[in-house]
Amino acid sequence: MAKLKDLAAIEDRLVAGHGMCIGCGIPLIFKVILRATEDPLIIANATGCLEVCTTIFPRTSWNVTWVHSAFENAASTISGIEVMYKALKKKGRIPKDKRFKFLGVGGDGGTYDIGLQALSGAVERGHDIVYVCYDNNVYANTGGQRSSATPIGASATTSPAGTQSPGKIQRRKDLTKVLVAHNIPYVAQASPHRWQDLYNKAKKAFEVEGPAFLNVLCLCPTEWKYDESLGIRLAHMAVDTCVWPLYEVENGKYKINYKPKEKKPVLEWIKTQGRFRHLFKEKNAWVLEEFQKQVDQDWEELNKLESL
Template sequence: MRLKGLELYTDHPEAEFVASGHRACQGCAEILALRMALKVFGKDTIMAMATGCMEIISTPLPTTNWEIPWIHVAFENAAAVASGIESAIRILQEKKKIERKDIHVIAVAGDGGTSDIGMQALSGALERGHKFTYICLDNEAYMNTGIQRSSSTPYGAMTTTSPPGKKSIGQSTWKKDMAKIAAAHNIPYVATACPSYPFDLFSKIKKARSVNGPSYIHILSVCPTGWRIPADLAIEYGKLAVRTGVFPLYEVEDSRYKITYSPEPLRPVQDYLKGQGRFRHLKDEDIELIQKRITAQWEELKYLCSLK
């Protein structure tokens, strides 16, 4: 494994497309994930970004941190904007108005911009078969507006709109499984990734870039600010999410599921939950319930991977 990783490391381009000086919080794994992804996507990339953390930390007029063409239109429509760009590039190349070369369009949004308000536009774009990659940077709540819950917030988590209280456990619903929803569109490539596993992330971006059709990458992006953890533990918590089975790393290539990194035997979810301020209020029986769910989900994923 080490050697394979090293090969990838020497393979991956050194180019940077995120300029320094952005305003992301200390320990933000979201900008880290995006920086890694852009290295692989490379220079010939056009990015459509939804409103959210990454947009707001990068582009106060008249400055920018993006060294590739970048557009922000609104919150819920990154996939639709990307559809328009992809179509425009295609027709302009067909009409020989611009040079024919392999330009890749990506749409980037947070978990709210993907699994809540942007779901319809995303589903439409995936169904239409545009050749583009959609990246969901999932930090499990509306962090940009002050840590409000989204449908991607995990069960039990404290957010400012899912506060625990006498009559509330915190987030009372289970995390929406966006990667599976994307996979249900039967697109060529779907994957989950986490910047705590950079080589896994690199190889998935590479695949997403190369398939002929839509691809979807769901990246768990640890948010120290919203998760109430020390900034220097962002990478560690990403690893814990994977090793406990809370966030499995897998890919769905032509509708075939494959776990790309097996953390078995899974560590107890307690290890992941305990240090995070957002789960501090959980009782043993709550954690037990979460453990049951996570174990069942892991088993289900293994079953899906066993299907030929």
């Protein structure tokens, strides 16, 4: 079991001076994930907060090989790189026994919506890559438009709450299950506040032969509208209310990594954030009910899948 002190002794692969928001949740995730492998790392980054904030030309916050091409094709880029390294090894340009790790990174916009086709193709082709999605439920980088990861009832600039609208009315997409349906060796969902769990999952994902996918909850004080110092408290709440269950699927076998002793009502999660504030109006009560129903359904289904 890794200790935080040991992790802290490892050199940073993502360094200070990046332009991410005050209290942003992305660096917390990558601080842990990038330490989960000792091998040289090549990263392909989809357009998104992480890409924009870490590489403001002529500066870069990356200490590893890093490439950005476009919004939709981080997965294609990283799979191409993986094949190129294979070819270089075949040609003898790189020693055959030298190990490299390939990491694709995208936000929920670049993964759930725009990059889904590329990601689906890359994992279907069976490249030895890891793809990490940091899911903050919204297109935060472009000013807070709704994405398919935005939960029901959340107000975003393209699904604003108003006199007639209760915010987004559609159910959020369950991308983790979409990836499970690809029958790849490893799929997991994690949260930054349980760093040990996140670290283990990242380690497994890097070690597994073939494609692996991690979906990590990402805190976003700017778009979720909460006091930025309370970020980690919110992550606790998301997991305790089962809005964001922590589980992994290894070769088709489900395992829930954390079951809250007492499943809290979704209200506890909703009342912490400004984006849900309008839900407390009487006319929007049905959205709250619907939200709770969806979370209960998903949690029940997950428990059933685990017991299979």
